[in-house]
Amino acid sequence: MSITENNSLLSMRNIVKSYPGVIAVNDVDFDLRHGEIHGLIGANGAGKSTLVKIMYGVEKQEQGEILINGNKVDFRNPIDAISTGISYVPQDVTLAPTLNVAQNIFLNREYVAGGVYIKDKLMEREAKKILDGLSVDIDVKARVDRLKVSDKQMVAIANAISRNSPIMIFDEPTASLNENEIIHLFSTIVNLSKSGVGIVFISHRLDEIFQLCDRTTIMRDGEKKGTFSRGEIDKETVINLMIGRDLETKTQDNVVIREKPMLTIENLSVSNAFSDANLTVNEGEILGLFGQVGSGRTELLQMIFGAVKADEGKISINSNEVKINSPIDAIKNNIGFVTEERKTQGLILLLNIEDNISLGNWKKVEKLFLINKTLKNRTAQNFIKNLQIVTTSSKQLVNNLSGGNQQKVVLARWLNHNIKVLLLDEPTKGIDVGAKEQLYDLFDELSKEGISIILAASELAEIKRCCHRVAILKDKKIQKIVSLEKISDKEILSLAM
Amino acid sequence: MTEKTKTINITGMKIGTFFKEKGLIAAFILMCALFSFLSPVFLSVSNFLNIALQSAALIIMGIGMSLTIASGGIDLSVGAVIALTGIIMGLMLTAGFNLVVSILVGLLCGVLVGAINGFIISKFKVTPFIATLATYTMLRAIALIISDGRPIYGFPVDFRFLGSGKLFFNLPTAFFIALACIIIFYFVIEHTRIGRNALAIGGNKEAARLSGINLVINTITFYALAALLYSIAGIIYTARLNAAEPIAAMGVELEVIAATVLGGTRMEGGYTKISGTVTGALVLAVLRNGLTLLGVQSYYQQLTIGVVIVLAVLANQIRKK
Numbered sequence: 001m002s003i004t005e006n007n008s009l010l011s012m013r014n015i016v017k018s019y020p021g022v023i024a025v026n027d028v029d030f031d032l033r034h035g036e037i038h039g040l041i042g043a044n045g046a047g048k049s050t051l052v053k054i055m056y057g058v059e060k061q062e063q064g065e066i067l068i069n070g071n072k073v074d075f076r077n078p079i080d081a082i083s084t085g086i087s088y089v090p091q092d093v094t095l096a097p098t099l100n101v102a103q104n105i106f107l108n109r110e111y112v113a114g115g116v117y118i119k120d121k122l123m124e125r126e127a128k129k130i131l132d133g134l135s136v137d138i139d140v141k142a143r144v145d146r147l148k149v150s151d152k153q154m155v156a157i158a159n160a161i162s163r164n165s166p167i168m169i170f171d172e173p174t175a176s177l178n179e180n181e182i183i184h185l186f187s188t189i190v191n192l193s194k195s196g197v198g199i200v201f202i203s204h205r206l207d208e209i210f211q212l213c214d215r216t217t218i219m220r221d222g223e224k225k226g227t228f229s230r231g232e233i234d235k236e237t238v239i240n241l242m243i244g245r246d247l248e249t250k251t252q253d254n255v256v257i258r259e260k261p262m263l264t265i266e267n268l269s270v271s272n273a274f275s276d277a278n279l280t281v282n283e284g285e286i287l288g289l290f291g292q293v294g295s296g297r298t299e300l301l302q303m304i305f306g307a308v309k310a311d312e313g314k315i316s317i318n319s320n321e322v323k324i325n326s327p328i329d330a331i332k333n334n335i336g337f338v339t340e341e342r343k344t345q346g347l348i349l350l351l352n353i354e355d356n357i358s359l360g361n362w363k364k365v366e367k368l369f370l371i372n373k374t375l376k377n378r379t380a381q382n383f384i385k386n387l388q389i390v391t392t393s394s395k396q397l398v399n400n401l402s403g404g405n406q407q408k409v410v411l412a413r414w415l416n417h418n419i420k421v422l423l424l425d426e427p428t429k430g431i432d433v434g435a436k437e438q439l440y441d442l443f444d445e446l447s448k449e450g451i452s453i454i455l456a457a458s459e460l461a462e463i464k465r466c467c468h469r470v471a472i473l474k475d476k477k478i479q480k481i482v483s484l485e486k487i488s489d490k491e492i493l494s495l496a497m
Numbered sequence: 498m499t500e501k502t503k504t505i506n507i508t509g510m511k512i513g514t515f516f517k518e519k520g521l522i523a524a525f526i527l528m529c530a531l532f533s534f535l536s537p538v539f540l541s542v543s544n545f546l547n548i549a550l551q552s553a554a555l556i557i558m559g560i561g562m563s564l565t566i567a568s569g570g571i572d573l574s575v576g577a578v579i580a581l582t583g584i585i586m587g588l589m590l591t592a593g594f595n596l597v598v599s600i601l602v603g604l605l606c607g608v609l610v611g612a613i614n615g616f617i618i619s620k621f622k623v624t625p626f627i628a629t630l631a632t633y634t635m636l637r638a639i640a641l642i643i644s645d646g647r648p649i650y651g652f653p654v655d656f657r658f659l660g661s662g663k664l665f666f667n668l669p670t671a672f673f674i675a676l677a678c679i680i681i682f683y684f685v686i687e688h689t690r691i692g693r694n695a696l697a698i699g700g701n702k703e704a705a706r707l708s709g710i711n712l713v714i715n716t717i718t719f720y721a722l723a724a725l726l727y728s729i730a731g732i733i734y735t736a737r738l739n740a741a742e743p744i745a746a747m748g749v750e751l752e753v754i755a756a757t758v759l760g761g762t763r764m765e766g767g768y769t770k771i772s773g774t775v776t777g778a779l780v781l782a783v784l785r786n787g788l789t790l791l792g793v794q795s796y797y798q799q800l801t802i803g804v805v806i807v808l809a810v811l812a813n814q815i816r817k818k
Contacts, residue, residue, distance in 0.1 A: 058707070082709040094704040096697040098767035107697055108708040110690055118688050159708075 008067070009034050009198040010055065010086075010167055015064035017050055019400055022392065024050040025061070026222040032167065032198040037189065039213035040202045043242050043432040045390065045402030046219040048202050049091055052169045055200070056088040057081035068167075087160040091171040091202075091430065092343060093152045097145035102127035104144050105159045130162045135184040148294060149176040149340075161188065168192065169200045174208060175430050178292055178458075186212060204432045206235055218242055239433060258283040261319065262452040263335075263421050265304060268313030273299045274476045277313070281421070281452040286443060288463035288484075289456035291473030291496050297456035298340060299476060301423045304454070305337040306330040317421070331360075333421075336414030338407070340425040346410040349399040353391060354380040356398050357412045364416070383412035388438060404435025411442065422446065424455045428462065440466055460489060472496050520812065521759065521776050528780065532787035539790055546669060550661070550737070552782035553671035554730040558749070559756040559774040560682045561723030566757060567686070568719045569699035569766030570618060570625030574610065575727050575753050576746035577636035582607050582731035583741030584640050586656075587649030596655055604728045610636065611724025615717035629720075633750075640743035648742040652735065660736025671733045678726060683771045685722075695719055699766025755806050756781055761813065780805075 010032040017025040025047045032038050040048045053059040055066070057075030066073050068084050075081050081088070095104045102124040103110075111119040111126075127140040136154045138147065144155060153176045160168060170189070174182050189212065193199055203209055209216055210230075217227045218241045225241045260283045268277040274296045281287045289297045302308040304315065306324040314321050317333050324330050330337070339345040347356055354376050358365050365375040380394040387408045391401060398409055407427060414422060424443075428436045443466055447453055457463050463470055464484060471481040472495045479495045533540035558575055565572040582603040589599035610632060617628045662670045686692030694715045697705040706712060735741045758764065759780060760773025784805060788798045 056707075078707050079709045079711060088707065090707065094701060094707055096700040096704045096767070098696055098700040099693070103693065104704075107704070108690075108694070108710050110693060112690065116689055117684075118690065118693060120688075 008032060009069065011067040011070075012051070012055065013065050013067075015051065015054060015061045015066075017047075017054060017059060017061050020396075022400070023222050025054070027064075028219070028222070028224045030217060030224070032200060034198055035193050035196045036214040037193045037199045037201055037212050039209040039216035040200055040219065041204065041206070041209055041216060041238065041242060042219035042225075043402075043404075043434045045221075045405065046242070046432075047222040048219055049171055051219070052088070052171055052200060052202065055081070055169060056086055058088075082163075082165075085165045086167040086169065087163045087165040088169045089156050089160045089171060089173050091175070093149070093156050093176075095144045095152060095155060098143065100141050100143050101131075101138055101147070101155050102140040104155050105130060105162060107159065109163070127158070130158050134158060134161070134181075134188055136181065150178060150181060153177060154181065157185065161192070166196070167198050167200075169202075171202045172204065172430055173201075174203060174205065182208075204430070206238060206433075210235070242433065258285075258450065262317065263304070263454075264316040264319070266314050266316075268300075268303050268310050268315065270299065270303055270308055270311050273308060274303060277303065277478055279471055279478065279481055281454060283420075283452055284447050284450045285469070286447050286453040286455055286467045287481075288467035288470040289454060289473055290458070290460065290463045290470050290492060291456075292458060295473040295496065296476035297458075297473055298425055300473070300478075301337060301425050301454065301456055304330070305335060305423055307337070331417060334417070334419045335421045335423065336417055336419035337423040338410050338414065338425065338427055340429065342403075342406050342410055347398050347406060350397065352395045352397050353384070353389070353401075353409055354394050356409050357383055357416055359413055361413075361416050379416060380412075383408075383415065387412055387442060402435075404431040404439070407431060407435075407439065408442075411439075415446075420451060422451055422453045424453060426457060427455065428457075436462075460492065464489075521761070521773065521780065521809070524809070524812075525776060525780050525783070528783060528787070532783070532790070536787065536790040539787060544786065544790070546667070548779075548782050548786050549672045550669045551786065552778050553669070553675040554733045555752065555756055555778040555782060556675045556775050557678050557726050557730040557733070558753045559760070559778045560678055560771060561726035562753045562757045563760070563762050563769040563771065563774045564682070564686065564692075564695060564719050565625070565723045566754075566762050566764060567692075567699050567766060567769035568695040568716065569702065570716075570719075571629065571754070571764075572614065572720065572723055573626065573629040573750050574614060574633040574636060574724070576749040577633045577640070578607050578610055578724050578727040579731035579734055579746040579749070580741075580743055581610070581636050581640045582728040583735035583745055584644045584649065584743055586732070586735065587652065587741035588643065590653060590656065591649060596653065600656075600732065603731065604725060607724045607728025607731070608721045609724075611721035611727075612717050614724065615720035616713070618720070619713040619716035637743070644741070644743045646743065648740050650740050652739050652741075657736050657739055660733050660738075671737070674729065674733065678729065679771060679775055682726075686769065686771060691715070691718060691722075696767055696769075699768075701767070752781060755802075759806060759809050780809075 008031040012028065012030040015025050015028045028047070028051060030051065040051070042048050050059065054061045057078045057080050060075070066075065073084060096107060102120065105127045106123045111122050113119055124140045131138055131140070134154065134157065138151050138154065144152060147155070153173065157173055173185065177185065189199060201212060213230065215227055215229050218225045218238060220242055261280045262283045264280045266278055269275045277300055279287070289300065291297050299308065303310045306326045306329050309325050315324050316322065322333050324333065343349060348359065357380050358376050362371055365372055365379060367375070377394055383389065384391065384394060389405050389408045391405065398406060401409065428439055443453060443455070455463070455466055467484060469481060469483045470492065472479045472492055474496055538544055562572055562575065585606050586599045586603035589602055614629055614632050617623050618625050659670055664670045664673050686695070694705065694710050697710060698712060698715060702712065734745060756777040757774050759777030760770060760775070762769040762774060781802060784802055785798060788801060
């Protein structure tokens with residue numbers, strides 16, 4: 001494929017795409033130049049992911065055209081996009097779970113001898129080289145469904161990068177990565193752009209965008225709000241364009257935390273998953289769990305919720321010991337758990353908002369043993385209003401909502417259960433600035449109402465914004481629990497690393 | 498949970514990894530030991546040859562089923578394909594066509610049926626259970642129609658040879674046909690892109706799609722290959738009985754699925770082991786054989802087999818943890 005300096009590598013004009021009830025992409029233009037890193041930012045639901053899905057042939061636009069090197073193309077499916085030289089790392093990691101790392105990296109591009117026999121050993125060696133190039137250490141023979149989330153993300157990235165495509169699309173590639181991995185990924189991306197590859201980079205982390213991107217396009221509510229070159233615009237203006245209003249900087253109120261302990265765990269452990277956890281959360285308190293990927297945040301929450309049964313230790317609610325051997329026990333004791341992966345663990349994507357909210361709590365909306373549609377609807381409407389869920393109707397399929405709104409539906413379901421303790425695992429992952437703030441405000445409200453919250457997060461800023469105290473985790477142990485007023489950022493980070 | 502065993506290299510295959518399912522094999526050996534203790538006839542060459550013959554068809558069908566289940570689907574048209582293949586070959590032989598042509602036409606019909614299954618499933622997005630159930634119904638009807646509801650008897654000697662004849666070492670021809678299928682399809686599933694694509698599609702269809710795998714062409718291939726195997730099994734069925742019946746192999750689907758599941762293939766898709774399916778089929782064959790030798794009535798045989806399947810699947814679940 002010959003590439004001329006001035007022509008666009010990829011050009012999209014007047015793209016329109018809609019789903020039932022919402023225009024996801026509304027007459028958007030986008031162009032990508034040879035050797036540029038072009039950032040794409042916007043609030044959740046702004047249309048970024050939809051736009052790139054159209055670029056890759058996953059979705060088809062209703063109107064508008066796409067040109068590659070000046071030639072009009074018609075993508076019916078990803079196969080067409082791949083053949084014109086586009087690679088894509090989707091936002092949610094999509095790998096073949098029963099195949100290993102090497103097999104996933106080379107999926108559909110396997111090395112074959114005599115056109116038939118797949119050379120797995122050779123692929124394993126080549127995969128190792130690719131991962132080394134990204135400074136990542138993953139066992140290439142490991143089955144992919146057994147990897148931790150950040151490793152899965154690296155495998156997906158390795159798959160795309162090793163295709164040596166002239167056009168690459170990254171949709172939130174750093175969501176699950178740690179600092180080190182991000183640094184290496186960025187240097188790889190910069191090197192790729194230097195060799196002429198055109199890169200589309202979606203991220204909700206504005207610092208990353210400003211650091212990496214030659215140009216940035218901002219979208220809001222399905223429309224393009226502007227394209228700016230590096231240095232042409234500052235953080236505040238970007239946020240304004242993204243959200244359409246000024247962000248208030250929230251400071252923590254001086255909330256009086258009630259002294260009454262709500263949840264206490266003593267010596268809680270699961271062999272090989274978490275050792276000897278001890279902590280107490282008072283009524284209305286927000287306790288942070290801060291640690292890097294792999295520190296045991298999720299495992300600890302799973303133990304408290306009974307998703308994983310504890311081998312030792314005890315749990316007390318309101319100073320009374322309780323037996324929590326399964327999520328059913330946890331729910332009976334008014335504990336709720338918002339998991340890390342809302343799409344696979346928190347929601348039934350093919351059901352609508354009403355059903356997801358009332359899920360498992362049918363008694364509340366039953367009349368004479370039958371589910372009463374009016375009650376179910378009213379319950380949903382209440383939450384849609386109180387949590388400001390953006391949707392055209394309570395009967396909208398949850399699959400069609402943006403990430404932030406999906407998360408609100410999950411929260412609504414738990415609030416519907418009248419929980420007293422709320423466990424949150426990376427609740428704002430993959431959610432944009434505006435929606436994040438809304439969720440933080442919501443957590444503040446809940447804490448004021450006396451609900452105890454444990455918030456597990458890997459972003460220190462989030463912990464500091466939301467929590468009263470923080471438990472620092474490392475290597476599947478609690479290192480220290482301390483009030484956020486009494487410890488410095490440096491100390492927290494050094495305990496966690 | 499993977500145990501390493503001695504590996505013997507034969508043209509690139511490692512028999513050690515071939516028999517990873519230690520649990521099932523242990524159970525198999527135990528069962529054989531039990532039967533040889535209870536029945537004097539069990540542990541004899543002629544009985545083992547009998548088992549080899551009886552399990553051949555099941556093994557071949559199991560391999561086909563494994564492929565479709567691994568790809569995230571299922572195939573309920575097994576028995577119908579067998580019956581139809583038999584009838585078609587019978588009609589052609591009776592009409593005077595030579596052996597090779599008749600067999601090829603029979604196999605071709607099987608492949609066509611499979612391709613139609615795959616097409617309906619992938620192009621029209623009909624769930625495999627329903628699609629193959631529909632095909633099953635239609636094929637049974639077609640078999641009845643073209644045979645006029647009557648069995649076809651009197652197959653030529655060289656045809657019958659494929660079912661009940663003997664080849665090298667006094668082993669039945671059917672055994673060698675099954676062996677060839679095992680070797681070829683072990684290779685296809687483990688070492689070719691067809692098998693790789695099946696595992697990818699069955700494991701995560703979206704991942705397969707994003708990698709540029711053509712879901713339609715691949716699905717058609719899986720079901721066509723599976724149906725080819727069912728047709729081959731159909732040859733053995735018909736040859737052994739020396740008759741092609743439109744109602745042949747009624748209800749065989751469940752036994753085939755049982756053999757596949759016993760062997761460790763996951764119903765959700767994405768994972769299968771040919772060695773496991775073969776062992777599963779052998780377990781079922783030995784079970785039937787042993788119970789028959791002990792004079793157990795067929796209804797109780799059915800019950801025992803059902804219990805064994807449940808126990809085996811439970812054992813598998815426990816091992817997974």
